[in-house]
Amino acid sequence: MSNLPLPEQPTAAEHPRLSLSMIVRDEAERIDAALASVAGFVDEMVVLDTGSSDDTVAIAERCGAVVASMPWPGDFAPARNRALELVRGDWVLVLDADERLRPEARGPLLELMARPELLVITLLRHEEGALQSPYSSVSRLFRRHPALRWSRPYHAMVDDSVTELLEREPHWRIAQCPEPALLHTGYRPELLADGRKARRLRQAMEAELRERPNDPYACAKLGALLVDQGERAAGISLLKKGLDHCPAEADPERFELLLHLAIAHTAERPCQAAELYRQALVLPLDPRLTLAARLNLASLLLEEGALEEAARLCRTATEVAPAIAQGWSQLGLVERRRGAITAAISAYHQALALDPHQATTRQNLAVALLLAGDIPGCREAFRQAIALLERQGRSEEAQALARQAASMVRLND
Numbered sequence: 001m002s003n004l005p006l007p008e009q010p011t012a013a014e015h016p017r018l019s020l021s022m023i024v025r026d027e028a029e030r031i032d033a034a035l036a037s038v039a040g041f042v043d044e045m046v047v048l049d050t051g052s053s054d055d056t057v058a059i060a061e062r063c064g065a066v067v068a069s070m071p072w073p074g075d076f077a078p079a080r081n082r083a084l085e086l087v088r089g090d091w092v093l094v095l096d097a098d099e100r101l102r103p104e105a106r107g108p109l110l111e112l113m114a115r116p117e118l119l120v121i122t123l124l125r126h127e128e129g130a131l132q133s134p135y136s137s138v139s140r141l142f143r144r145h146p147a148l149r150w151s152r153p154y155h156a157m158v159d160d161s162v163t164e165l166l167e168r169e170p171h172w173r174i175a176q177c178p179e180p181a182l183l184h185t186g187y188r189p190e191l192l193a194d195g196r197k198a199r200r201l202r203q204a205m206e207a208e209l210r211e212r213p214n215d216p217y218a219c220a221k222l223g224a225l226l227v228d229q230g231e232r233a234a235g236i237s238l239l240k241k242g243l244d245h246c247p248a249e250a251d252p253e254r255f256e257l258l259l260h261l262a263i264a265h266t267a268e269r270p271c272q273a274a275e276l277y278r279q280a281l282v283l284p285l286d287p288r289l290t291l292a293a294r295l296n297l298a299s300l301l302l303e304e305g306a307l308e309e310a311a312r313l314c315r316t317a318t319e320v321a322p323a324i325a326q327g328w329s330q331l332g333l334v335e336r337r338r339g340a341i342t343a344a345i346s347a348y349h350q351a352l353a354l355d356p357h358q359a360t361t362r363q364n365l366a367v368a369l370l371l372a373g374d375i376p377g378c379r380e381a382f383r384q385a386i387a388l389l390e391r392q393g394r395s396e397e398a399q400a401l402a403r404q405a406a407s408m409v410r411l412n413d
Contacts (some may be wrong), residue, residue, distance in 0.1 A: 016113045019089030019144070020045040020065075023079045025072065027097035028054040030185075035063040037100035042093060048083035075153030075204065087144065094140045098185045099125070105181035109141065112175055119143050119172035120162055124288060125182040126323075133259075133292040134324045135180065137252065153208050155221065176286070180323075201225065209238075216246040216253040224260040236264050251283045258283075259293050266300065274300050287320040295330050302334055310334045318347075325355035332361070336368050344368045359388040363401060370408060378409050 020042040024031060035045060045065035049057050050072040060067050068086055073079055084092065091113050095101065105123075112121050121141040127134055139158050142148055147165045150156045166172055205222040212218050219242025226235030239261040246254050262276035277297035281290055294313050301310035311334045317327035328351035335344035348365040352358065366381035382405040389398035405411055 015110075016091055017043045017089040018091045018093060018113065019043065019087035021048075021080070021083045021087050021092050021094045022046070022065075022097065023048045023050060023076070023083050024052065024056050024060070024097050025050045026052045026054050026056060028052075028056045028059055030097045031056055032059055032063060034095055034097050034100055035060065035065060037102075038093065038095070039064070041101065041106055043089055044087065046083060046086045048079060048086065050079055075207075076156040077150040077152060080150040080156050084144075084148075084150070089144060092142055092144050095182070096184075100183045102126075102179070102181055102183055105177060105179045108177050108179045109181065112177060113141075115173075115175070117171065117173045118175050119145065119165070120158075120174045122174065122176045123181040124177065124179070124286070125184050126180050128183055128185045132263075133289070134321065134326065135286075135288045135291065136184075137176070137286070137289055138182070140182070141177075152217075153204055153211075155217075180288075202229075214241065214245040216242040216250060216257060218242075219245075220253060220256040220260060223257070224263075227260060227264045232264055236261065239264065251285055252289070255280050255283050255285055255290065255293070259296075262293070262296065266296070270300050270303070287316070291317055291321055291324065291327065295326055298330055298334065302337060307334060307338045311338060318350075323354060325351040325358065325361075328354065329358065329361045329364070332364060332368070336364070336371070341368055341372045345372060357388065357392075359385045359392070359394075359397075359401075362388060366405065367408075375409060379411060382409065382411060 018041070020035075020038050022031075022034070022045070024047055031047075038045065045060075045063070047060045047065040047067045049060075049067055049069045051069075057067050057069075066086070068083075070079065070082055080094070093101070109121065112118060119142060120139050122137050123140050125136050125138050127136055139162065142158060142162070145165065147161060147168075148158050149161045150158055151160045162174070202222070202225055205218065205225060209215070209218045209222055219238050223235045223238035223242060226232075226238060228235075239257050242257045243254070243261070246257060258276050258280035262273040262280065265273040265276065274297060277293045277300070280293040281297070283290070287294075294317050298310040298313040298317075301307070301313070311331070314327060314331035314334050317324070318331055321327055328347045332344045332347035332351065335341075335347055345365065345368045348361055348368060351361050352365065355361075362381050362385035366378045366385060369378040369381055382401070386398045386402050386405070389395070389401060402411070
């Protein structure tokens, strides 16, 4: 990579050339959608295959990508660096096969790439189906510069090399695209439930932590995974260690450590969890990135009866991220407890318009409609919730809900 010259800056009349860089392996089911999302936006698509046995390569070539190959090197950074060596654009956009570029982001990204002082454009990524943080920030669009390299075996990133370059060349600037740019499906619960994937993730995280024993990022990732897998004490210890070694200016890492430490304490020490959420929320981050702390704190306050503060948190969540159903669902719960039944019904309807597959939200809507005296609406909402549970293969829950609903309203006309 060091022998690649810096690209000349495009003139004002020129469009900066943009390359897509992607590494894949057995992604035949998803790569078509990923490549289609950038068609007509990037000037070239470069795909590095690391040993696919399905139709990944053929599909990529059919979509117009240039495909190269290499054996899987054991972690992501060397593969991403090899893919980076193959592109020739002024800028590089990096996607995984389970990601798509949102069309709404194309205009803002073109404007940002035209700014000669920018080195990196951080992208807001919508984590579709994520049970916690629905948005994350990723450094996936950057100027092709010989000093920028991928590092770290798990969640490879260019951030380390960006920091080093800025120390030598401080004239460069970093900007964030205001519009959510990427849609990511890899954190959906049914995908994370794959035990093999969880084992691979844990092994990669453990290897990174051995290499960087006090690294806040590595502590946050493995600590959160340990808590999620039931190893609460070990996870808490690792998260605290990460906080002890987290630099004051490392706000994203500090937020993630505080968030997962609060989650770990929620069941047994809710007051301590609430304090940790409050510490996380004062960090100077995009409020869309802090939604999990905001909504989790609102849930704790709801249980404590602190309804006004809980309502304020939920309203803020719906204002900064109106496309996220969780915020509206949580707002509905709080408004119902406050006695604002009409507001609760409105919030539930908004949540279901965004995500119609949430049986719990439909059930909560049914109860709110019952309190409002809308018996036909209540009956229909219960029916829909029960049918949805059946379609999702949750028959026992459907039967339990049917019995519960029958004790409140006659389900059959």
